[in-house]
Amino acid sequence: MTPEEILRLFNAKNMDYSWSFARYKPSDTGKWTHDYHRYPAKFIPQLVERLIDEYVRCKDAHINDPFYGCGTTVVTAISRGFKASGTDINKISYLITKVKSTPIEPAYLDQKIKHFLAKIKCLKDNQKTLFHTGNIEPLIPEKHTERINYWFTEENRIELGKILRIIYEEKDETIRDFFMVAFSHILKNCSIWLQGSTKPTRDFKKKCTKPYDALREHLIRMQKGSSEFYKLVPQKVRGNINDYLNIKIGDARSQPVPDESVDLVVTSSPYVTSYEYADLHQLSTIWLDLADDLREYKKEFIGTSYKRYENKELRSKIARDIVYKMTERNHKTAKEIEAFFIDMGEVFDESHRILKDGGRCCYVIGDTRLKGVDVLNAEVFAESIQYSGFRLDRIIKREIPSKILPQKRDEKTGRFASNDNANSQAYPVEYIVIGLKEQ
Ligand SMILES: C[S@@+](CC[C@H](N)C(=O)[O-])C[C@H]1O[C@@H](n2cnc3c(N)ncnc32)[C@H](O)[C@@H]1O
Numbered sequence: 001m002t003p004e005e006i007l008r009l010f011n012a013k014n015m016d017y018s019w020s021f022a023r024y025k026p027s028d029t030g031k032w033t034h035d036y037h038r039y040p041a042k043f044i045p046q047l048v049e050r051l052i053d054e055y056v057r058c059k060d061a062h063i064n065d066p067f068y069g070c071g072t073t074v075v076t077a078i079s080r081g082f083k084a085s086g087t088d089i090n091k092i093s094y095l096i097t098k099v100k101s102t103p104i105e106p107a108y109l110d111q112k113i114k115h116f117l118a119k120i121k122c123l124k125d126n127q128k129t130l131f132h133t134g135n136i137e138p139l140i141p142e143k144h145t146e147r148i149n150y151w152f153t154e155e156n157r158i159e160l161g162k163i164l165r166i167i168y169e170e171k172d173e174t175i176r177d178f179f180m181v182a183f184s185h186i187l188k189n190c191s192i193w194l195q196g197s198t199k200p201t202r203d204f205k206k207k208c209t210k211p212y213d214a215l216r217e218h219l220i221r222m223q224k225g226s227s228e229f230y231k232l233v234p235q236k237v238r239g240n241i242n243d244y245l246n247i248k249i250g251d252a253r254s255q256p257v258p259d260e261s262v263d264l265v266v267t268s269s270p271y272v273t274s275y276e277y278a279d280l281h282q283l284s285t286i287w288l289d290l291a292d293d294l295r296e297y298k299k300e301f302i303g304t305s306y307k308r309y310e311n312k313e314l315r316s317k318i319a320r321d322i323v324y325k326m327t328e329r330n331h332k333t334a335k336e337i338e339a340f341f342i343d344m345g346e347v348f349d350e351s352h353r354i355l356k357d358g359g360r361c362c363y364v365i366g367d368t369r370l371k372g373v374d375v376l377n378a379e380v381f382a383e384s385i386q387y388s389g390f391r392l393d394r395i396i397k398r399e400i401p402s403k404i405l406p407q408k409r410d411e412k413t414g415r416f417a418s419n420d421n422a423n424s425q426a427y428p429v430e431y432i433v434i435g436l437k438e439q
Contacts, residue, residue: 390435
């Protein structure tokens with residue numbers, strides 16, 4: 001389809017309310033292991049389930065997500081007994097997704113959690129809080145001490161450091177990782193990070209949650225989800241998870257996945273200059289010691305404001321028009337948008353390489369507005385997948401069902417803001433752009 005035809009198609013597109021999943025409650029969207037860890041812009045499992053229902057015909061399918069985030073697609077694929085592969089550049093994503101998609105025998109997990117909680121409770125009971133317990137040295141990663149002091153009160157950082165030391169004593173890697181995900185999840189509430197903010201802002205008046213209490217509560221919730229997930233996963237997968245799970249910390253533009261081996265790609269991409277994932281997860285990154293240099297690490301993310309290209313060209317005409325309009329308003333933002341669409345073009349090429357003939361790629365994406373310019377992400381994706389070899393098969397227009405995404409974004413900065421402070425809509429609707437790799 002020509003760029004003009006694509007623009008007309010999107011203009012005429014009606015909302016398909018059957019894809020809103022409006023009747024689902026948070027307990028449905030957060031079922032099994034889906035609620036282990038907060039993650040910005042995660043999509044709901046029901047969306048992935050329906051795409052699999054509609055497009056996967058074989059029993060031994062292979063599902064891929066180039067931007068697996070907190071693993072919604074990966075967990076869903078494993079729950080059905082399919083192979084799952086994917087990449088994410090965010091190191092904490094890898095930990096979360098691995099833990100969420102690895103079934104653990106419930107009785108064994110129960111015993112491990114009880115033992116772990118008894119250990120830290122005993123430390124706590126001896127004295128008033130873990131903070132006052134003298135006999136265990138807190139584990140605070142040395143190179144990040146300054147950042148940890150910046151984000152945590154003395155009492156909480158000592159208590160967290162002691163808990164972390166006990167987590168590292170666990171010899172079974174699967175269990176240790178399980179505890180680390182719980183630990184990572186509670187960090188935000190235990191810090192002085194302004195509640196509800198997607199920007200790294202401190203709130204000196206915040207009443208921070210106590211680490212032990214938060215961890216205990218969250219572990220019990222995770223245990224319940226884990227047990228439900230375990231029962232769902234077919235026996236053949238449970239015993240051989242490494243044969244089914246191929247997820248890596250890496251770049252979506254070059255995945256360690258063989259040519260023509262994938263049946264379906266289901267993903268939601270990053271957005272240009274919206275979330276700085278590296279910033280957002282910095283509490284986990286510093287405590288779990290996941291990056292040496294936060295600044296360098298940030299540059300590898302697609303959609304980041306740290307990126308620009310001088311020698312690469314945009315294939316999409318719709319994208320070139322957006323960049324042209326933005327150049328008149330703000331040169332730096334124009335270069336960021338250009339870099340984003342160039343990177344995404346390479347991601348589409350990669351999806352085409354790994355898909356079997358007859359396979360489909362499904363990209364979930366919303367349009368947005370930055371500095372007064374409409375950034376037609378979905379239209380650009382629909383045009384661009386064609387240059388990677390796909391036939392534009394289907395476009396689904398849907399309402400965003402959950403409150404996970406802040407609904408508004410600030411027009412000046414283009415960043416998400418709370419609904420009260422923003423003066424522009426973020427993603428009230430989004431699209432699923434579906435490409436078919438023809439035989
Ligand atoms: C919208 S989120 C995906 C959320 C996911 N669908 C879920 O349900 O959790 C986009 C993801 O792209 C990742 N990302 C950004 N740049 C990347 C790159 N170059 N390669 C792989 N992943 C990247 C971010 O870390 C983030 O996790």
